[in-house]
Every structure is written in C-alpha cells, then in structure tokens.
Amino acid sequence: MPIKIGELAKRTESTVETIRYYEKEGLLPEPSRSEGNYCLYGEKHIERLRFIRHCRTLDMALGEVRTLLRFRDAPDEDCGDVNILLDEHIRAVEIRVEELMQLKQHLMTLRQKCESTAPTSSCGILRALSDRSCHA
C-alpha cells in the first residue's frame, strides 16, 4: 500500500523535488522509510499534498497554505478565519488583474508608436521608453 516518492508525485501533479522541498519546509510530515532507506508515503500524505497543490494552483503563497493547513489540523476551531483569508486572497487577485489590464493598455499605446520596420534610431517605441514624461 505505501508508495514511493515518484508515485506520490504522479498522483498529486507535483514533482519529486517539490515534495522534498515541502518536507524540508515542514508542510508534509516525515514519511516512514523502507529497508533501503526509500521514503514511504500513505493516504494521509496524498491528501495533504493534494491540498497544498490545490492551494498553489489557486496562487496562494505557501504561508497562506500553512495557515490553512493549521485550520485543517484543528477541526474544532472556528473556520471564520478561513473565510477571511480567502476574501483577502480574492481581493489580491482582483487588484493584480486591474494592474495588469492597465499595463496592457500602456503596452498597446506604446506598440502603436511604431507600425513600420524602420531603423531603431527612429523607432517610436524606443523613443517613448526613454521619455521621462510619457509613461507609455
């Protein structure tokens, strides 16, 4: 039943190196070992690692994941703080989207400054990027 690290990686969409990194960080409990000193993992590890990877695909920092894991490990506590963490994370993503959309506008304005393939000396893009006043 116990599986080795490569199998664990396959089952959790992670890599062997990432797993070892999480272990070093204390996010995963130490596995037991085989006679030949191979790490052996069980269902608990699979679940926990899937939880972590799932959080990471949702772009949460490992610190946030660590917090969520603490809640997961304390089933009697109030989960209101989980909601707060999530709300804050959603807000952070929103802000980043807004920033990036502004950025894209700037880039597109910049892009229009040079449609042709002229020598770089007359390239409006390079000129605009050197300019102090015109921020894109």
Place this chain on the structure above:
Amino acid sequence: MPIKIGELAKRTESTVETIRYYEKEGLLPEPSRSEGNYCLYGEKHIERLRFIRHCRTLDMALGEVRTLLRFRDAPDEDCGDVNILLDEHIRAVEIRVEELMQLKQHLMTLRQKCESTAPTSSCGILRALSDRSCHA
C-alpha cells in the same frame, strides 16, 4: 554637472541598491569616479536608467530590457524585432490576466462553500481544497 548615486536614484524612481545591481548586471555602463571614490553619473546614465525603469514598470523581465537596450544601442538596425518583442509581451500579459480571472472564479466558487463560522471540521472550503476531483 555629474551627480552622485543618491541623486541619480531620486531622478529615476529607483534606489541606490537597484542601480548598483543593474551595474553589476552590465545594464548600466561603469560610471567615472570622484577623488573620494564616489560614482559620478551623467545625462547618459540618467536616460538609460529611466529607459530600464520604464520597461520594468511595464513588467518586462530584465532579459527583455537587455534586448531592447541592444536595439537602442544599434540605431541603424531594423526595429521590427522591437515590435515582435512587444507583441509577445502584450500576449503574455493577456494570458496572465485570463489565468487570474479564471483563478478568481475558482476562488469565489470556493468561498461560497462556507458562509457561516462553523468548526473547521465542517468547513466546506477546507473540504473542497482536499478534494481531488473538485478543482474549486
């Protein structure tokens, strides 16, 4: 006329440390020195650094900036590749925005799984994050 590093930082919305980092990376040419071994910068440095900072506010990686600087330093070359670089960068930003908006959807779906402040053991959010099939 020549200015010291603190003044350069002020005029280019950067910091002293960032400037020294760019120098080490070869993005800025070595400045001349005063008698007391202070770095002395001129108009060329100001322009070049502003160019770099401007690119960075547009979220370009230093590798991209390096490429653009090479074009800037070769005024007779064709600037078509500048356009290509910019188009690719715009596309990358677009993709990231799409990813983040998907992400936000996932997060909001997840958030709805727990409106109350129950014990974590019955928190729908934590449950969903552990679940393999339900990706948010």
Place this chain on the structure above:
DNA sequence: CATGAACCCTCTAGTGGCTTCAGAGTCAAG
C-alpha cells in the same frame, strides 16, 4: 580643529518557490 550627520563604498546574505546538479545508493529485469 573636532564632531556629527548624511551620504557613499564593498561585500555578503536573504527573499520565495522551487529547479538543477553532483555523487552516491537500491532494486528488478535480462
């Protein structure tokens, strides 16, 4: 002329979340 504050110098290490590498060990199949 001495003192102190504000600036500057070099060099090193730390951040996050991995990834890559070197050098060795383990195990099953042919």
Place this chain on the structure above:
DNA sequence: CTTGACTCTGAAGCCACTAGAGGGTTCATG
C-alpha cells in the same frame, strides 16, 4: 553481472532585488 530506472543527500542556481555589516568621505556647525 550488468543495465537502467528509480531513489538518496546536500548544495547551488534562478529572478530582481532588498537588507545589513563595517567601513570611508564630505560638509556644516561648534
């Protein structure tokens, strides 16, 4: 008995800075 796939440990590299230690310079003030 060798090959090849897997595993182990530990250290270094990635990006774009940021922070800190431990000193030197410059200039105004007492």
